[in-house]
Amino acid sequence: MYTSHELARIAADAARQVGPYLIEAFSRPRTVELKADFHDVVTVHDKESQRRIADFLFAETPESFIVGEESSRMLTCDGRPGTPGEGDVVWYVDPIDGTSNFASGFDHWCVSIAAARGGALTAGVVYQPTTNTLYLADDAGALRNGQPMRVLDAPVEDGMIATEFPSARIPDPEEAARGFTRVVAAARSVRRTGSTALALAEVAAGHFLAAFNVGTHPWDVAAGALLVERAGGRYLGFDDTSVYRRDPQNAPNFVATGSRQAALLALSAVGRADAKALAAGVWDA
Structure with missing residues (x-):
């Protein structure tokens, strides 16, 4: 059984390892494809980065499941649809959140990875490769580059x-x-x-x-x-x-x-x- 801290570390490592690939891709001209319409775009880098993240997560947690933006179905490590049990780890992966920004050369996009068991979230990471900023949450709290975070309560x-x-x-x-x-x-x-x-x-x-x-x-x-x-x-x-x-x-x-x-x-x-x-x-x- 993986702890929340272990799952957060795995998510952080998965996000960081795909960072150099995404930064290099972001520096070059990008070709986009349409999903539903011109408001909803995807690049080859969304698909490739999700593949790399999935490979990393399955190598670390081979009995887990992944649901990601570029698949939208619950998949096992062999790429087949599956149904997780109550104690199984499910990864939620958005390889490039902010694809329109990424495709337009606007530096405001990230990698988002979370883990859940029985539907309940237990670990999460949002990573911005271009600024090397890592937001991490586990059972111990929430950190931004290792420093505790606190929400604002104001008028x-x-x-x-x-x-x-x-x-x-x-x-x-x-x-x-x-x-x-x-x-x-x-x-x-x-x-x-x-x-x-x-x-x-x-x-x-x-x-x-x-x-x-x-x-x-x-x-x-x-x-x-x-x-x-x-x-x-x-x-x-x-x-x-x-x-x-x-x-x-x-x-x-x-x-x-x-x-x-x-x-x-x-x-x-x-x-x-x-x-x-x-x-x-x-x-x-």
């Missing part, structure tokens, strides 16, 4: 909020625009960083007051969710009807913050009429 007018909301695929763009405008009016500043994992890491570090988004995937948020929680914050994963308490990384929407006021603002922005009750369920639990 919304004193903090920055990160979000990719609304996206091009939002069902009701006019209502979403009104929600976004409320956030812009209330917060000191709003940032669209293009990397959900880095935004969550910066919430954990106390640089952003909050981050929120809709339509995410587990590999986007798993490591960052644990970083926020281990840094003393709250990560609320939810869908239209439910709150995901045991496995928040599997929820399609999230709010991450150390501030109840910021959580209320974000939940209201994405159209949750029950924002107060949702926030109370998390903060008063």
